[in-house]
Amino acid sequence: MSKGIKLVSGVALLSLAIAGCTVQPNNTTSNSTKEASVTQPKSAADYLLLAIQERGNKAVELRLKAADILIREKRFTEAANSLAVINIAGITPTLAFNVVATQANSLLEKGDVVAALNRMTDPDLPKLSNAQSAELALLKAKAFELQKNPLSAALVLSDTDKNLALDRQHDIHNRIWSLLTQVDTETLVASSFANYGFNAQGWIELALAMQQNHDLASQQAAIEKWLTLWATHPAKLNPPDLLAALISADLVTAERILVALPFSGALKEPARIISEGIIAELKLRESKGLTAPELQMIDTEQLSSADDLVKHAEAMKADLVIGPLRGKLIDQLAKRNDLAIPFISFNQTDLTTDNLFELDLGSDQDINEVVARASIEGHKQFALITPAATWGARLADDYKAAIEASGGEIITALSYEVNPELSNQVSALLNTDKSAGRHKAIRDALGEKVEFDERPRRDIDAILITALPSDARQIAPMIAFHFAGDYPIYASSHLFQGDFNPSRDVDLNNVQFADIPWLVNPTGELNRSLTLERPDTASRLGRLYALGSDAVRVYPYLTQLKSSPLVTIQGETGALSLTSTNRFKRTLTWAKFEQGTPLLLGAPKIPVEPLSLQSEQTSQTELN
Structure with a gap:
């Protein structure tokens, strides 16, 4: 005592x-x-x-x-x-x-x-x-x-x-x-x-x-003008890293480009689309008076190893290799420390080496974008919906990692299966099945009819979803049917089929999602010209045209991009910057379905909490 x-x-x-x-x-x-x-x-x-x-x-x-x-x-x-x-x-x-x-x-x-x-x-x-x-x-x-x-x-x-x-x-x-x-x-x-x-x-x-000049070339011109007008400004005398990189670095040019893709075998169709995106981007540059490099194609299915690819590039004196696509060849390249020229590959590797760059459409970047926007908009407690498949489980892990990094929490999760019980699966996720069960118990106990409003759980503040288009068109209205329509829904690019079809997509109303500009804002010159020639530009595979185009687009600016992760170039697959592991980070474009049509969204809406001045009562202290 x-x-x-x-x-x-x-x-x-x-x-x-x-x-x-x-x-x-x-x-x-x-x-x-x-x-x-x-x-x-x-x-x-x-x-x-x-x-x-x-x-x-x-x-x-x-x-x-x-x-x-x-x-x-x-x-x-x-x-x-x-x-x-x-x-x-x-x-x-x-x-x-x-x-x-x-x-x-x-x-x-x-x-x-x-x-x-x-x-x-x-x-x-x-x-x-x-x-x-x-x-x-x-x-x-x-x-x-x-x-x-x-x-x-x-x-x-x-x-x-x-x-x-x-x-x-x-x-x-x-x-x-x-x-x-x-x-x-x-x-x-x-x-x-x-x-x-x-x-x-x-x-x-x-x-x-x-901000008003998104392309690096136009940004350089804008900076030159600014430097002239603000000759004595501290930012000119001691520029931040981004500005210094843009001021000092010259554009890189290529006289010969080797495109190394699997033009035969199971991946021949993706390879065709990527290569056509490359060719179309080079033609567009040529139409603007820029010199077009010599282009050579090689079928990587005919190569026994990455060594053969490097020897072929050396023999043709290539300045750049675009490819490969297969992970095995990329891993082999990553184990080398003697790559004399840049390789822009289209898949990921856990290894890194100089002059090997990764430009891919990996879903993990979609997931990071979805979680980041939801978190910025003030949401921390999530319901997560992903497919009951191997790829769905992998993305669920990506969601978990991104949410934990953001300080959020997955309160409830559903690995859905498309079957007649899908509505019951969504009901269980939202706890409306328990709400209905309580109503039945009360009704049975009283022996008479009881007024009842089904209520979803209240311990979440947003719903995150990855689903294929046909699945998403079933799940979204089910969420509303189970009285959870007031929760904001953030989705990855998987739910967008690629083309605008209001009658088909009306059930996706109010769902906001992240996707590449090529599909949700198809106003670029390259997109318009290819759409006249190809029937599949606005499709899931159509994304690969954008991937090929961006491989050509980023190459002249590799020096600037390597200088700082703050340097970006606007591409067809997103606003592109380069990480410390030489992987391109894609900042996607956001849209929201309204009347079945994706409408572009602006910056995230940051919640503003009312600030109150706390009184300083010095006689009251918090002691641990």
Whole structure:
């Protein structure tokens, strides 16, 4: 019992010390014990108890030491409260800054963004040094990022150049650019008319120039114009990595290209479509006055190994090999460390080597896009629907990994089978079968008719689905039938057949999905010309025309793409960037079915939670 009393007393003392109350020493405590506690403080409580016995700057120093300990122990609320009692008007400028910065950081760590921003704009804050101004700007930027306000974060950072050494400037410029790429074009245009000052205006116009020109070639031209207009801007003198790559790198040209695909055997049809996409892209370039390379084809089914392919490329003095498609040959290429020219392959490998690039239509990228958008739009608890097949199980694993990485959770999952019991499967997923069971039990117990509304489960906030087109057209209306139509549905590209058919796809209304621009936004010049010549461009296999086209499209920009994952080129299979493993990441286009027709969607709708200023009641603390 005595130990429990001592623990409560210690908590009470720490609470009083945080609040700045004077704690009277126990008369029975010896002088030697008191002196030891004063001269050898070890815990946050020790420092705070000492602080209440001091005045002025000395008391502030002790409270800062206590706050540092509390922050290291991740007790952020206590750290913030321990400094809240300090009036910074009556202490030295350095201490005043340290109090504000430490308390603001603690508030940000515990998620109280508004209180942190208020603290950093304290009217009693003295004139800051360059280093202090920069540190406070970084904290403000962090606060705005937590508020999902990348523009304000970038504006705060844009004014720190004069306060930073050159090496830190470069990191800040990369961060500013990363933030501005998250701002939509409409907001940037509106901001360009505001009077934010020279530095901020230059950054905004640079971001606009990049967003309004999606192709790397036009982006380079836009950057050259910007550099002329903003000759003294910090971003020109110390450019972020993306800008530096676009300024310095030349386009790569190819005189001879070898297309290595399985033109015979089981994959001959995919190989034909990919090769026709390659040829069509080269013809389009030639029609615009660009030099067309010499093209040679080789059937990889006739090769015994990747060594034969490399020897053939060397013999024809190829500058680029497009292919192969088969995983076995790609794995063999990946084991080599002597590839002298780039190979753009169409499948994945677990190995990496220089000059081997992967441009594929892997479903894992679709899954990542689906989960990312759902998470950005505020959803964390998911119902997952995938086919009861080997490929469906593999995608379910991809969903699980992506959802866990995003901080979400799969609450319930269905591996569906297409049979007469499909509606019951969906009902079990949504728990409406249990709702109906409860109704039957109540009705039987009362012996009379009972008013009843079937209700789905309430522990999910979105539904994620991967299903083939015909299956999806059955499942989507079943979700609505079981009273779950209010939940947003996010789907992978598998549910879209490829062509626009409103009468067929009306049952997919309100389902939003990610797919390649070639199919959901078929307005490109290449797409229009091939559609006149080929009947299958708007189909599942039609995606392969886009794949061949993009292999030609990315090659001239490999140097820039390799320089930074932020560099992108708009392709027919998505906005393409290059990962550290030389795999092309595809950012897809989003659409939503309305009246059976896919309509393009804009950027994700980020939920804005109402912010309330939490009162700082220093006498109330959270103790672990």
